[in-house]
Amino acid sequence: MPDLGRAALVTSLLLLVYALVAGSLAAWKGRRRLAESAQNALIGSFAATIVAAVVLLAALARHDFSFQYVADHTSRELPLGYTLTAFWGGQEGSLLLWLLVLGGYSVAAVLTGKRAGRDVLAWVVPVLGFVGTFFAFMLVFVSSPFATQRALADGAGLTPSLQNPYMAIHPPMLYLGYVGLTVPFAFAMGALLSRRTDERWIVATRRWTLAAWAFLGIGQLLGAHWAYVEIGWGGYYAWDPVENAALMPWLAATAFLHSVMIQERRGMLRVWNMVLVVLAFCLSIFGTFLTRSGVIQSIHSFAQSPLGSWFLGFICLTTVGSVGLVLLRLPLLRTKTRLESLVSREATFLYNNLLLVALALTILWGVVYPILSEAVTGEAASVSKPYYNFFLHSFGLPLLLLMGIGPLVAWRRASLRALGRTFLWPLAAALAAGVVLLALGAGSSRVGVIAYTFSVFGLASIVLEFARGTSARRALGGVGWPAAFSSLVARNRRRYGGYVVHASVVLLAIGVAGSSAYQTVREARLKPGDTMTVAGNRLVFRGFETRMESNHRAIRGLVDVYRGDKYLGRYKPGKNEYFAEDQISNEVSIRHNPLTGGDLFLIADQVNADGSIDLKALQKPLVNLIWLAGFVFVGGALIALWPDAREERRLAERYAGAAVRI
Amino acid sequence: MTTALVVGALLAIACIGLVALPFLREPSVRDDRLARPDELEQRRLALAEERDRALAALKELEFDHRTGKVSDDDYRELVGPLRAHAAEALRALDLRAEHTAEERVPARG
Numbered sequence: 045m046p047d048l049g050r051a052a053l054v055t056s057l058l059l060l061v062y063a064l065v066a067g068s069l070a071a072w073k074g075r076r077r078l079a080e081s082a083q084n085a086l087i088g089s090f091a092a093t094i095v096a097a098v099v100l101l102a103a104l105a106r107h108d109f110s111f112q113y114v115a116d117h118t119s120r121e122l123p124l125g126y127t128l129t130a131f132w133g134g135q136e137g138s139l140l141l142w143l144l145v146l147g148g149y150s151v152a153a154v155l156t157g158k159r160a161g162r163d164v165l166a167w168v169v170p171v172l173g174f175v176g177t178f179f180a181f182m183l184v185f186v187s188s189p190f191a192t193q194r195a196l197a198d199g200a201g202l203t204p205s206l207q208n209p210y211m212a213i214h215p216p217m218l219y220l221g222y223v224g225l226t227v228p229f230a231f232a233m234g235a236l237l238s239r240r241t242d243e244r245w246i247v248a249t250r251r252w253t254l255a256a257w258a259f260l261g262i263g264q265l266l267g268a269h270w271a272y273v274e275i276g277w278g279g280y281y282a283w284d285p286v287e288n289a290a291l292m293p294w295l296a297a298t299a300f301l302h303s304v305m306i307q308e309r310r311g312m313l314r315v316w317n318m319v320l321v322v323l324a325f326c327l328s329i330f331g332t333f334l335t336r337s338g339v340i341q342s343i344h345s346f347a348q349s350p351l352g353s354w355f356l357g358f359i360c361l362t363t364v365g366s367v368g369l370v371l372l373r374l375p376l377l378r379t380k381t382r383l384e385s386l387v388s389r390e391a392t393f394l395y396n397n398l399l400l401v402a403l404a405l406t407i408l409w410g411v412v413y414p415i416l417s418e419a420v421t422g423e424a425a426s427v428s429k430p431y432y433n434f435f436l437h438s439f440g441l442p443l444l445l446l447m448g449i450g451p452l453v454a455w456r457r458a459s460l461r462a463l464g465r466t467f468l469w470p471l472a473a474a475l476a477a478g479v480v481l482l483a484l485g486a487g488s489s490r491v492g493v494i495a496y497t498f499s500v501f502g503l504a505s506i507v508l509e510f511a512r513g514t515s516a517r518r519a520l521g522g523v524g525w526p527a528a529f530s531s532l533v534a535r536n537r538r539r540y541g542g543y544v545v546h547a548s549v550v551l552l553a554i555g556v557a558g559s560s561a562y563q564t565v566r567e568a569r570l571k572p573g574d575t576m577t578v579a580g581n582r583l584v585f586r587g588f589e590t591r592m593e594s595n596h597r598a599i600r601g602l603v604d605v606y607r608g609d610k611y612l613g614r615y616k617p618g619k620n621e622y623f624a625e626d627q628i629s630n631e632v633s634i635r636h637n638p639l640t641g642g643d644l645f646l647i648a649d650q651v652n653a654d655g656s657i658d659l660k661a662l663q664k665p666l667v668n669l670i671w672l673a674g675f676v677f678v679g680g681a682l683i684a685l686w687p688d689a690r691e692e693r694r695l696a697e698r699y700a701g702a703a704v705r706i
Numbered sequence: 707m708t709t710a711l712v713v714g715a716l717l718a719i720a721c722i723g724l725v726a727l728p729f730l731r732e733p734s735v736r737d738d739r740l741a742r743p744d745e746l747e748q749r750r751l752a753l754a755e756e757r758d759r760a761l762a763a764l765k766e767l768e769f770d771h772r773t774g775k776v777s778d779d780d781y782r783e784l785v786g787p788l789r790a791h792a793a794e795a796l797r798a799l800d801l802r803a804e805h806t807a808e809e810r811v812p813a814r815g
Contacts (some may be wrong), residue, residue, distance in 0.1 A: 045710055047710050047711075047714070048709075048710035048711075048713055048714050051710075051714040051717070051718070052714070052717060055714075055718055055721055059721055059725070062725065070740065073740075074739050074740040074742065075735075075738055075740060076728075076738050076739060076740045076741070077728040077729055077732060077735070077738055078728075079740050080727075080728035081725050081726070081727070081728045081729065084724045084725050084727055084728070085721075086726075087724060088720070088721035088724045088725060089721075090718070091720070091721065092717055092721060095713070095717055159744065162740060162741055162742070163740065163741075163742040163743065166740055177757055233743075238742075240743075240748075242748075242751055242752060242755060243752045244751070244757050308759070309759060309762060309763065309766070310759070311755075311756075311759060325784050415756070452775065453775065454767075454780075455763070455766050455767070455770065456763075456767075456769040456777040456784060457780065457784075458775065458776070458780070459776075459777045459779065459780050461777050462774065462776055462777040462780065465774050466774055466775050509773075512773040512774065513769075513773060515773075515774050516769065516772040519772070520772075640778060694758065697754075698751070698754045698755070698758060699751070
């Protein structure tokens with residue numbers, strides 16, 4: 045079977061090389077059948093990659109330890125679910141997942157991207173082939189999941205932190221995001237190569253970009269929740285380089301989603317949009333490089349591997365090539381339209397773009413600096429939490445404010461009188477919230493009060509936008525409020541879906557501010573019967589219980605929680621000792637309070653031989669709003685992604701002449 | 707091993723067939739050129755985009771006015787040029803359509 049996997053990967057690589065070479069030739073010389081053939085090669089390579097993926101899955105399911113990958117990442121005791129998700133638990137498998145997802149995206153984007161025009165599409169195929177060739181090459185020659193060995197009796201098992209249900213969903217979501225950013229990149233490059241820099245490439249990739257961005261966002265939130273419930277340090281985001289690696293392209297893609305609206309409405313920022321697409325794609329490859337190369341120390345990184353230099357070469361080649369192409373086509377990207385006023389919707393989008401890109405680049409510097417300093421001085425300097433927090437506050441808080449300001453400002457220009465009228469209620473709500481928060485003692489964290497005040501301003505402006513829009517639609521159509529509301533959203537899905545996403549970001553900000561700026565932490569060594577108090581909760585340690593599971597021994601501390609005299613329940617923080625992996629994991633216990641949105645978070649830092657426990661207890665106010673934000677985010681993204689028949693008809697009419705399959 | 711060989715061979719054959727399909731389906735063709743929009747079509751597309759942008763801007767202005775984001779004074783000042791721009795884009799598109807039709811009639815004849 046490994047031979048079949050290897051053969052499938054070689055077939056995939058050959059087809060991708062063909063799509064790259066023949067596709068380039070076809071687009072350059074204008075050969076129709078060759079272009080079709082190159083497109084078919086992309087489809088064939090996807091089929092071949094599916095075969096390779098099935099071979100690996102089958103090997104995992106059968107515990108075939110003659111596959112080195114299976115032996116390195118699973119064991120016989122590992123439950124079937126985790127055995128299968130070990131597909132992406134290691135470096136080689138995750139690269140195969142990259143290629144698989146890229147194949148799916150490539151086929152779907154090319155088959156549905158007719159609107160880009162046959163000439164643009166002809167160049168999109170070799171660009172997708174180029175990216176695919178790199179990953180297929182890595183899988184065939186550098187890091188194969190089909191390397192074999194003498195079959196062992198058992199495998200090494202899976203890292204305990206990966207033995208979590210989130211393992212099934214977090215990595216695939218992130219990959220759908222990372223890899224999905226290849227589609228707008230390929231169409232942007234296709235537009236530049238074919239010298240067709242009108243809006244067709246944007247129209248063709250609008251949904252793909254939005255979907256990739258949404259997947260990346262959801263993937264990060266799932267990762268944050270995974271870290272929260274599994275890693276056992278009491279937080280959800282640690283500015284780990286690999287967490288940052290997913291955040292950076294997401295920020296760049298967020299900037300693009302905003303600035304592309306200015307291009308669509310005003311015909312401006314065409315160069316900037318190209319730069320953002322290139323930046324988002326290069327950062328997504330950089331993120332993969334960080335995870336796969338082992339160049340940094342991170343809980344996510346796989347072992348030091350030979351992939352680093354290949355990835356670095358690919359990133360350099362892609363960046364230099366795409367930036368060079370943008371520069372070469374600058375004359376085609378110039379526009380006559382200028383910004384009419386610094387107080388306008390497009391200006392707020394521009395400010396938002398600058399802040400998002402600045403945040404992405406400062407995070408990039410924080411990630412890269414230790415690597416550079418190690419390369420130059422031989423010692424890795426560390427960039428720690430205060431650095432990131434400083435820039436998060438410097439750029440994130442103004443972004444939060446801009447999210448409230450943007451929807452209230454008109455396109456082109458806004459007069460002071462109109463601004464005064466539209467800002468009145470959100471400003472009043474924000475000021476009132478600020479005063480109440482200070483009166484309640486929230487002034488212990490200045491950043492927290494600012495974040496909450498800006499959040500209230502943002503939420504008020506979103507609510508006002510929906511209310512005013514519904515009212516205007518009601519006056520226009522003479523219908524009731526519900527009908528006016530649904531008509532408003534249905535006619536402007538991207539805008540109102542975007543507002544719902546904004547609301548999710550506000551919820552996220554409130555949750556992050558509450559759980560970080562206002563959290564309470566207590567630590568104590570407790571013997572059975574001892575008590576500690578955290579944020580009004582009395583914790584009584586009762587002793588330990590131990591049980592054997594299929595692949596680990598679970599030790600749990602028994603902690604009874606009281607509020608005053610009221611018994612709130614027994615919570616069981618502890619540790620798991622994994623046999624095959626010879627590792628110990630922290631298993632936290634969390635008491636959710638649905639009424640306040642806060643959590644009591646218990647960690648068994650140390651299980652002592654004398655029967656005592658080193659218990660760490662954190663009271664995290666409003667932390668559950670972060671997870672609620674995830675659901676709101678999905679809702680907003682779905683509204684924005686939902687097809688709009690009216691818009692489709694308009695675009696069909698616009699591109700009637702050019703929309704023909706290659 | 708045999709199953710792997712058979713599946714591998716089938717995969718390779720299917721892929722070769724898929725890649726060769728355009729040439730097998732049309733072994734010899736009169737015109738193998740990849741059609742590209744000519745100057746006329748490109749101009750029409752640019753005008754259609756301009757028209758859509760102008761109409762969207764007008765619609766947006768109306769909506770912003772109704773929701774109070776644009777004052778009456780600003781609305782009066784902005785709506786004229788936007789209407790003129792939209793009308794110009796529509797006119798240019800109509801003219802282009804007429805020209806295209808005229809140029810294509812002799813070509814058919």
